[in-house]
Amino acid sequence: MKEFKDKVALITGAAHGFGHSLAIEAAQRGMKLALADIDQDALEKTLSDVKKIGAQAISIPTDVTEESEIANMVDETMSKYNEINLLINSAGVAIPGPIWELPTRDWEWILHADLMSQVWALKRVIPIMEKQKGHGDILNVASMAGLITSPLMPAYYATKFAVVGMTEAVEYDLQAVKANVGLHVFCPAFVQTDLYHTENHRPAKYTDKSDPYYSSKTFKEGQKQAKIDITTGMPIDNVPKIIFKALEDDKFYILTHPGMNPAIVARAKNIPSGEGPDLKALAPFLEQTHEVKEDK
Numbered sequence: 635m636k637e638f639k640d641k642v643a644l645i646t647g648a649a650h651g652f653g654h655s656l657a658i659e660a661a662q663r664g665m666k667l668a669l670a671d672i673d674q675d676a677l678e679k680t681l682s683d684v685k686k687i688g689a690q691a692i693s694i695p696t697d698v699t700e701e702s703e704i705a706n707m708v709d710e711t712m713s714k715y716n717e718i719n720l721l722i723n724s725a726g727v728a729i730p731g732p733i734w735e736l737p738t739r740d741w742e743w744i745l746h747a748d749l750m751s752q753v754w755a756l757k758r759v760i761p762i763m764e765k766q767k768g769h770g771d772i773l774n775v776a777s778m779a780g781l782i783t784s785p786l787m788p789a790y791y792a793t794k795f796a797v798v799g800m801t802e803a804v805e806y807d808l809q810a811v812k813a814n815v816g817l818h819v820f821c822p823a824f825v826q827t828d829l830y831h832t833e834n835h836r837p838a839k840y841t842d843k844s845d846p847y848y849s850s851k852t853f854k855e856g857q858k859q860a861k862i863d864i865t866t867g868m869p870i871d872n873v874p875k876i877i878f879k880a881l882e883d884d885k886f887y888i889l890t891h892p893g894m895n896p897a898i899v900a901r902a903k904n905i906p907s908g909e910g911p912d913l914k915a916l917a918p919f920l921e922q923t924h925e926v927k928e929d930k
């Protein structure tokens with residue numbers, strides 16, 4: 635069994651949601667923590683939560699859309715602990731809106747926050763893990779939206795498919811060089827986190843209050859729907875345990891919503907036959923995205 639006690643975890647997006655709950659779980663397992671996030675006040679709250687559990691921990695205010703800040707995050711973790719045994723890339727945003735309305739800056743924002751942040755972290759952390767003794771693990775948070783598609787969020791789906799594809803491709807490269815690094819990609823459907831507060835985490839460089847899009851009906855309805863989807867999702871309580879169990883079992887894909895599995899299979903089956911996306915065929919699966927049932 636893999637042992638995480640006394641190992642070092644670097645977690646992005648640690649202020650809220652999955653990042654926060656994984657930081658708590660890692661602390662309970664006796665890990666030393668480096669916690670990164672753009673939301674500094676909430677990050678300090680996570681720091682205090684894990685310290686109360688007894689964990690050794692540091693906070694590193696980081697905007698993951700900047701490569702130099704990812705470099706600094708890794709450097710600070712190394713200067714504190716001199717090793718990184720588990721990297722969790724959980725920082726991310728969710729941006730709804732049809733392609734003909736969504737501003738290009740929002741595409742740039744999500745591609746940097748959800749994809750490039752992970753690319754820049756992997757570039758730096760894989761060589762560190764390769765030089766260390768023992769095994770390293772990396773968890774890239776993607777989404778069910780990296781395995782199947784549905785309407786109204788093309789920027790989100792494009793980014794999450796890219797995260798899944800990037801993670802699979804890197805896994806082959808690691809196997810080819812017999813690396814001591816295990817990659818994992820987390821693909822949940824809706825889970826109750828703070829993701830519907832994405833707008834609170836918009837960096838200044840992606841902000842333009844004069845753009846009429848941000849007062850449009852499309853934007854407002856997208857925000858409203860995001861809140862409904864996330865607040866009616868699966869409770870987060872058991873998710874960190876599911877993830878750590880999957881890391882221990884060396885699972886590559888980590889899924890939480892078994893009711894969605896037929897949709898993944900149906901999409902794969904349609905590809906060789908040339909059949910494209912079909913809203914009517916998708917409808918029954920969309921009802922499963924909020925399920926809270928466990929697999930029987």
Ligand SMILES: NC(=O)c1ccc[n+]([C@@H]2O[C@H](COP(=O)([O-])OP(=O)(O)OC[C@H]3O[C@@H](n4cnc5c(N)ncnc54)[C@H](O)[C@@H]3O)[C@@H](O)[C@H]2O)c1
Binds near residue numbers: 747775
């Ligand atoms: N909650 C869900 O239903 C769900 C489903 C599938 C995938 N995901 C993915 O999980 C990941 C984590 O989201 P969550 O649901 O925990 O949401 P969340 O909003 O609760 O947490 C995301 C964290 O990322 C941080 N963050 C955002 N932009 C940042 C930046 N530029 N630099 C540093 N930190 C930044 C936020 O401050 C926040 O702490 C995201 O990639 C999201 O797409 C979530």
